[in-house]
Amino acid sequence: MERIWTPRQCAVKVAQNASGVTRALDSGHVLKDVYDQLRQCSELIAAAGYLKEIGQCIRMPHPAVIDDYSSNRLLTIEDGRALTSLLGWEPEFVKHWLQQRLHLVSPIAAVCRMSTKPFAWDAETVAQAVMEGRSRQSIEWPLTPARGFYGGITVPIHMPRGRTGSVSWYSRELSVDVETVLVEHGDLLRLAGHRFMDLVYALRVETESGLEAPLNLSERELECLTWAALGRTDSEIGSVIHRSPTTARFHIDNAVRKLGARNRTQAVAIAAQRGLIHPLDELTAR
Numbered sequence: 505m506e507r508i509w510t511p512r513q514c515a516v517k518v519a520q521n522a523s524g525v526t527r528a529l530d531s532g533h534v535l536k537d538v539y540d541q542l543r544q545c546s547e548l549i550a551a552a553g554y555l556k557e558i559g560q561c562i563r564m565p566h567p568a569v570i571d572d573y574s575s576n577r578l579l580t581i582e583d584g585r586a587l588t589s590l591l592g593w594e595p596e597f598v599k600h601w602l603q604q605r606l607h608l609v610s611p612i613a614a615v616c617r618m619s620t621k622p623f624a625w626d627a628e629t630v631a632q633a634v635m636e637g638r639s640r641q642s643i644e645w646p647l648t649p650a651r652g653f654y655g656g657i658t659v660p661i662h663m664p665r666g667r668t669g670s671v672s673w674y675s676r677e678l679s680v681d682v683e684t685v686l687v688e689h690g691d692l693l694r695l696a697g698h699r700f701m702d703l704v705y706a707l708r709v710e711t712e713s714g715l716e717a718p719l720n721l722s723e724r725e726l727e728c729l730t731w732a733a734l735g736r737t738d739s740e741i742g743s744v745i746h747r748s749p750t751t752a753r754f755h756i757d758n759a760v761r762k763l764g765a766r767n768r769t770q771a772v773a774i775a776a777q778r779g780l781i782h783p784l785d786e787l788t789a790r
Contacts, residue, residue: 534561535689539696548581548707551700552590555671558696562689563680564657564673567591571661571669571704573613576602579704600646609634609643616660616670622690622697623660624682627653627675647674655682657690659697663705666777671697721762721780728755730781733772 535558542554555567569587571579578586578598588598600606607613611633615623627647634645647653658672673693675682686693721729724745731741741752756768765771775781 535692539692539699542696543699545703548587548700548703549583549590551703552581552587555696555700556591558693559673562673562685562693563677564675564682564685566593566674566676568593568672568674569669569700569704570607570613570672571663571701572667573607573610573616573669574667576605576607578602582707597646600644604643606643606645609638609645611637612656612658612670612672613668616658617668619660620662621660622657622686622694624655624657624686626655626682649678652676654678654680657682657686657693659694661697661701663701666779669701669704671700719762719778719780721759721775722755725755725759725762726775726780728752729759729768729772729775732756732768733776733781 538554538557538561542551542558545551545554552567555569556565559565559567568591569579578588581587581590586598589595611630612625615625628649631645631648634643647656654675654677656672656674658670661669661671663669671693727745728741731744736744738749738753738756741756742749745752756771759775760766760768760771763771763774765774772781
């Protein structure tokens with residue numbers, strides 16, 4: 505009978521390094537050893553293998569990576585394959601996730617958008633939240649105990665251009681206490697998630713057009729654009745900055761032009777995505 509290692513045990517665990525040679529390691533050092541190897545990776549293909557190995561160490565061998573919760577596009581690796589295939593997710597599961605657009609209704613995604621800390625979650629609780637909050641009856645949430653998913657640990661990742669993603673590890677064993685795993689290994693899982701997403705972003709910069717050129721918006725233009733994001737009219741903005749409505753509109757029009765936007769609505773969206781305008785909740789308190 506195969507022995508099951510728990511996160512608390514200081515027993516000998518067999519791990520496999522990148523060259524395929526097996527070696528015995530004290531389980532208290534396995535995760536750090538694997539993370540050190542992940543940290544040295546420069547390619548997603550190799551890094552994905554270490555994500556899986558980290559999952560095996562904590563008895564949560566199913567990692568999942570979402571690089572942008574606002575998009576239904578699959579993340580691909582250097583050779584063009586979908587990362588999901590490399591991480592062991594079955595094509596039917598992935599197809600269902602994409603067709604149902606589950607990234608739009610995921611409670612896990614909602615937490616990621618509002619937090620930076622790793623968190624543990626219970627699959628039954630998440631599935632219930634999906635059913636209670638669903639906007640369409642056709643939603644079939646697949647991460648349920650009935651389908652062999654009992655919980656997980658998710659590391660929120662906030663990336664440039666306002667993107668929010670995550671790196672998660674899923675439990676397929678009812679006996680795994682995800683809260684305990686989080687307490688014991690949350691810091692290292694957080695490092696591993698961010699390191700992996702660093703590689704994702706580096707690949708995206710190489711394959712896309714790269715970073716935008718720096719924008720030279722004035723302080724007054726940014727201020728007016730921020731108030732516009734709160735729905736204020738030119739007259740209201742002028743009153744706040746102690747200038748005429750015409751002056752307020754002048755600053756906003758300049759911001760629209762510099763951002764390459766078609767109108768003030770698009771300019772606000774671009775500025776928010778690039779982190780140029782102040783948090784709106786801070787201004788509403790004024």
